[in-house]
Amino acid sequence: MTGDAHPNELGEFLKARRAELAPRTVGLPDTHGRRVPGLRREEVALLASISTDYYTRLEQGRVQPSASVLATLAHVLHLSDHQRDHLFKLVGRPSARHRRPATQRPHPQLRRLLDDLTASPGVVIGRRMDILAWNALAVALFTDFAKVPEGRLNCVRILFTDPAMRALHADWRAVARDCVSLLRTEAAKDPGDPQLISLVGELSVEDSDFGQWWGSRRAPLRRPGVRRFHHPLVGELVLDWDTLVCGSDPDQKLVVWTAEPGTPSYDGLRALASRAIGRPGGLTTGQAR
Known part of the structure; x- marks a missing residue:
């Protein structure tokens, strides 16, 4: 009924x-x-x-x-x-x-780790895959997160709605499907989360691939892997990624991308770091408003 x-x-x-x-x-x-x-x-x-x-x-x-x-x-x-x-x-x-859940802030320990990451891009991810904090190399690799409108700092939303993200990822569809699967795992933790429900509704309307993948039952990738990027400034990058879960707040994770020393990708990250140092603010971290 x-x-x-x-x-x-x-x-x-x-x-x-x-x-x-x-x-x-x-x-x-x-x-x-x-x-x-x-x-x-x-x-x-x-x-x-x-x-x-x-x-x-x-x-x-x-x-x-x-x-x-x-x-x-x-x-x-x-x-x-x-x-x-x-x-x-x-x-x-x-x-x-x-229903208005409390605003999530990056854990101080993860912020300190971000402050120390000067040679690798890193972001802190929270509930529903919201982006809570980032370092300068993450901005240089992906986008200027500080310019994303308030309330829209979300990994999946940016991946599906920013055309530059499709051009950046060499295998955008594989990355996007993994993100949808991870978002479904987040949804299982709190099916009534209004912000997540709104996010799913918005992306289902705006992108047919999202709607199709959301309805599937593909298991999310649970181990570190490799991502390939076509960066407009430094060219091809092959980066390993890994995740560190915050011990005192399991809803927060630090995701880091690294390159094998002595490879062109390692040199590419160093070149991005040099550019970041030259920009206003230098190698500083940022967080959601």
């Missing part, structure tokens, strides 16, 4: 809302000859990265949607805060947007 007042109240709400939306509002062509007003079921399903069959059963009241599916549909259907609250209420779930 999807509600107490009416067994198919959720379906009626979804049908009414999609009928109100013009295709051009969601970026679809507004062709002539439509037999129904607004969006078709298959169009909503496509935008939400779910199957048409699943969405049809959802409107028919035959399935119970997860919080992440509800968040995605709220995004796809351009729901107001009031409408979003109503959507969650119809399936007996609290509105995720009212």
